[in-house]
Amino acid sequence: MDYRYKYIGERTPRKDAIGKVTGLTKYTLDMKFPGMLQMRFLRSKYPHANIKSFDLSKALAVPGVVKIYTYEDVLEKYGYAPTEPGGYPNVAMLDKRVRYTGDLVAAVVAIDNATAEKALDLIEVEYEVLPAALTIDEAIAEDAPIIHPEWETQGYDNDPAHPLDPDYVVTSNIIPTYMIVDHNVGDIDAAFKEADVIVENTFYYDGYQPHICLEPHCGVAVPEGERVIVYMSGQSLFGTKSAYDKFFGLGKVEIIMPPCGGAFGSKHDATRENCIIALAAMELGRPVANMPTREEEYINYLHRCGMKSTWKLGAKKDGSIIALDCINYCDCGGYNYGVRCACAQAIISSEMITKCPNQRYKILPVFTNTSPGGAYRGYGFFEGSFALGSAVLKMAEQLDLDPMEVFLKNGIEPGDEHLDFQLGHIKTVTSGSMKSLGDAGEKFHWNERWTGWDKPVREDEKTATGVGFGVCVAPRGGMPASVTLSIYGDGSAKISAAVTEIGQGTQTALSKLVAEELNISIDKVDFSEISTRSVPYTPVGQAESRSIVDFGNCLMKAISEIKRQLFELGGQVLGCSPDDLDSIDDYVFMKENPEVGIPWLYLFGFTKCAITVAADNVEHVDGLKYPHAVPFTFFELDVDKETGEIRINDYLGGVDAGKIINPTALTAMYEGGSLQGQGFVTREKLYIDKKTGKVLNGNMIFCGGATVYDHPEKVEFSFPELELDPLTPHGFKGEGEGSNSPSWGMMLAFRNATGKWPDTMPITPKEVLDLLREE
Amino acid sequence: METNTAVSSKVITIRVNGQLYMQHVYANTTLAELLRDQLGLTGTKVSCNDGACGACTVICDGEAILSCHVLAIECEGKTIETIEGISKNGELHPLQKAFAAEENWLQCGLCVPGMIMSAKALLDRNPHPTEDEVLESISSNICRCGNYRRHLNAIRQVVEGVYD
Numbered sequence: 001m002d003y004r005y006k007y008i009g010e011r012t013p014r015k016d017a018i019g020k021v022t023g024l025t026k027y028t029l030d031m032k033f034p035g036m037l038q039m040r041f042l043r044s045k046y047p048h049a050n051i052k053s054f055d056l057s058k059a060l061a062v063p064g065v066v067k068i069y070t071y072e073d074v075l076e077k078y079g080y081a082p083t084e085p086g087g088y089p090n091v092a093m094l095d096k097r098v099r100y101t102g103d104l105v106a107a108v109v110a111i112d113n114a115t116a117e118k119a120l121d122l123i124e125v126e127y128e129v130l131p132a133a134l135t136i137d138e139a140i141a142e143d144a145p146i147i148h149p150e151w152e153t154q155g156y157d158n159d160p161a162h163p164l165d166p167d168y169v170v171t172s173n174i175i176p177t178y179m180i181v182d183h184n185v186g187d188i189d190a191a192f193k194e195a196d197v198i199v200e201n202t203f204y205y206d207g208y209q210p211h212i213c214l215e216p217h218c219g220v221a222v223p224e225g226e227r228v229i230v231y232m233s234g235q236s237l238f239g240t241k242s243a244y245d246k247f248f249g250l251g252k253v254e255i256i257m258p259p260c261g262g263a264f265g266s267k268h269d270a271t272r273e274n275c276i277i278a279l280a281a282m283e284l285g286r287p288v289a290n291m292p293t294r295e296e297e298y299i300n301y302l303h304r305c306g307m308k309s310t311w312k313l314g315a316k317k318d319g320s321i322i323a324l325d326c327i328n329y330c331d332c333g334g335y336n337y338g339v340r341c342a343c344a345q346a347i348i349s350s351e352m353i354t355k356c357p358n359q360r361y362k363i364l365p366v367f368t369n370t371s372p373g374g375a376y377r378g379y380g381f382f383e384g385s386f387a388l389g390s391a392v393l394k395m396a397e398q399l400d401l402d403p404m405e406v407f408l409k410n411g412i413e414p415g416d417e418h419l420d421f422q423l424g425h426i427k428t429v430t431s432g433s434m435k436s437l438g439d440a441g442e443k444f445h446w447n448e449r450w451t452g453w454d455k456p457v458r459e460d461e462k463t464a465t466g467v468g469f470g471v472c473v474a475p476r477g478g479m480p481a482s483v484t485l486s487i488y489g490d491g492s493a494k495i496s497a498a499v500t501e502i503g504q505g506t507q508t509a510l511s512k513l514v515a516e517e518l519n520i521s522i523d524k525v526d527f528s529e530i531s532t533r534s535v536p537y538t539p540v541g542q543a544e545s546r547s548i549v550d551f552g553n554c555l556m557k558a559i560s561e562i563k564r565q566l567f568e569l570g571g572q573v574l575g576c577s578p579d580d581l582d583s584i585d586d587y588v589f590m591k592e593n594p595e596v597g598i599p600w601l602y603l604f605g606f607t608k609c610a611i612t613v614a615a616d617n618v619e620h621v622d623g624l625k626y627p628h629a630v631p632f633t634f635f636e637l638d639v640d641k642e643t644g645e646i647r648i649n650d651y652l653g654g655v656d657a658g659k660i661i662n663p664t665a666l667t668a669m670y671e672g673g674s675l676q677g678q679g680f681v682t683r684e685k686l687y688i689d690k691k692t693g694k695v696l697n698g699n700m701i702f703c704g705g706a707t708v709y710d711h712p713e714k715v716e717f718s719f720p721e722l723e724l725d726p727l728t729p730h731g732f733k734g735e736g737e738g739s740n741s742p743s744w745g746m747m748l749a750f751r752n753a754t755g756k757w758p759d760t761m762p763i764t765p766k767e768v769l770d771l772l773r774e775e
Numbered sequence: 776m777e778t779n780t781a782v783s784s785k786v787i788t789i790r791v792n793g794q795l796y797m798q799h800v801y802a803n804t805t806l807a808e809l810l811r812d813q814l815g816l817t818g819t820k821v822s823c824n825d826g827a828c829g830a831c832t833v834i835c836d837g838e839a840i841l842s843c844h845v846l847a848i849e850c851e852g853k854t855i856e857t858i859e860g861i862s863k864n865g866e867l868h869p870l871q872k873a874f875a876a877e878e879n880w881l882q883c884g885l886c887v888p889g890m891i892m893s894a895k896a897l898l899d900r901n902p903h904p905t906e907d908e909v910l911e912s913i914s915s916n917i918c919r920c921g922n923y924r925r926h927l928n929a930i931r932q933v934v935e936g937v938y939d
Contacts, residue, residue: 011877011878012877013875013876013877014875014877014880014881016884017874017876017881018867018875019884020874020875020881020884020887021858021867021870021871021872021874021875021881021884021887021888021891022818022858022859022862022867022871023816023817023818023819023857023858023859023888024818024859025884026817027820027885029817029820029821029885030811030817030820032812032815032817211919212917212919213883213919214820214822214828214830214883214885214886214917214918214919215820215822215883215885216822259883259884260883261822261883261884261885262883262885262919262920264919293824294822294823294824294825294827502883503882503883503884503920504882505880505882664877664878664880665880667880668880668882668922668925669882671921671922671924671925672882672920672921672922673921674921675921675923676919676921699823699825699827700823700825700827700828700917701825701827704827704828704917705917705918705919705921706917706921706923707914707915707917708910708913708914708916708918708923708926708927709910709914711921711923711924715924
């Protein structure tokens, strides 16, 4: 008889579903405390200006206004802090220079939002308007205004290798960065000489799409005397803490992250607003809330980065790519929220082509006087993959090769080596196979459906139809994490780890792992509160599709030690070898004679409360080897030649997922991510006025996410369990970003349908019609 | 509660989840503010405050409405149902069971109360809707996690009586 619990690969309901369907789950949005005050922000109407003076008298006279903060209250006293660990440059809570239209000018604390807003209208500010650089090209021009000229823009908190130098003069808007700017492998110039075909193009990613999380970037700061607790809608628990520690001192602010109503990458960093509420709570002795308006969400709380990518590609007649050269500019906006990394990650899209021996890259993140960009699902490689994909496809077109052949020929296999763009050395890929693309191609009937470069799948007066595919490789895991795992006499297990719940169901997935390995019911496994006071430190939280791998590896190590201790104790009490023992629920017993056993409670007796093990994943993190996955999506789409609309008829998506913990979750993640990706290609665009820096469509009506009607009707998935990566627990790989990254395949389908290549993204109806009218 | 120093106010009677209340509201207090801030019923979410996302959907006299875009004063004397009121004697409503089911794997969950109330308003009026009617009922509910196929599946399952 099989007495083991089976969770991995089985369908298990989410552990948080009941709270969400009853409306009883408390998000940060719902938190209310007695005496709670509200904070609202005055925002700059200029893209670049110095603040000369304030007159707060009329605003302060409004009944119900408790305090108004300006840079005079905070800049000198609290200085600058990183927005994430090692984040750079540092930011001040309120500064005396504004760097984008919508940048923070002042913060009003009042008894309610209406009163705060009334006060905002009465604050008088004198600005010294400065020239602004609103695009990448303007920001890198010779006479560009310097956006972060102060010395605090270089140097890293506590990094002796990069000390602050007050005499350093900043002369460029390219972010000075410790990340490697220039990468060089092989001999690129010689390679171009040998190439049979060279393709060069500059591609602009112009979407700037906001995350549109349904839950805004809210925070509530509650003073407790010794410390302030900040409840925050967030995804990186300790990531946000570094700003608070620097501003206020270690331990003065602790963070709790309740279930989060959507993050998609925008909630890694401490926001300045959520730091000022902590200060106000400390000074006023009352809870203070920041509940951003929807307009603020668009202007202020990050979006996809704009990119200008110039790729030059050299290939032989048979489609082997022998040279890859890219200069990648990334538009950070007025501040850097992890964007240096996004710029580097854009080049990660080159991991589709691990067989190319000669590569040269220049990674240039740039400040502009526009709303800051940040991480977004498919962090940099989503934006970058259009540019590289476009170059590879144009090469295939010139050589009249089936693009599938080109990717299978050049693409990644386990054991391949590639540049690590963050650390600058060569890393080994331990899993990730272009074979998954080939297999899915068969399922999609690619060979039958691809009509070649010369004609569309079908065409009539109104509609042209095309097929395409995209693929986008990225690492899955390989970042440090830590957990504490305990088992108790009542047969339960407690996981303590910085695993925030942003919708992906990672807490359920990791609970399944623990339940199965310890052979207990999943109902007996729970997480501790996601608080900086209760869980062990992990610098980056739910990000880069890594949680299952990194936290999973920690848990496997902890479980192994717990079982060792449990059976050692059991062996002592039952008078046998630990190897003779097994456990189910809270009962340790002899495998050969199950009647001989003892419950955990009695095993622990009067001497033990629990078996608790702390574990990290250091054996799996060396910066030299990483698991990878190869997500892909095949599309068939219609281009409406009259309206410029693009409609997806069907798609087949998937990834080489390794061992799957939660089949339903994987499909749900994939559907949701794909829908976002499709929106980024065809519908969604944030319009930032190129003269005033103003966000023109900052609301859900003119820049909204997909509705139910936008969901394609026919969707199919393929999740082959190819190789099981030894660096991952059980062969699991994370998922989250792979689902939208292959959306550049729609560009191939568009080319197949219309014969046209876009050089910008997105292609909304306007861009489509412009392309169709081009000669 | 918002002070709104220059705005007039009134005491209104309103029935919420079967319970009668007398509440003091300002002329510009929205129904969502009344429900969330005064009655503590935070299951109804305010996400855009602009009538564009549907997270605030509740049922008013049998009709799905966007509570962030309706004034509390307009609801005087009316009957309101929120997500907190649809389970009976501790048992989940079939729509709640369906949305919580494994095959309908919800994600961040913020759209779910509004989505359920939109569907409930349809099914209370018409227990056998067409596919188009089901789609239309949630056409004003944005789900950024992109879980639409599963939300639709949940509603269809309820129509088919799977959770009766």
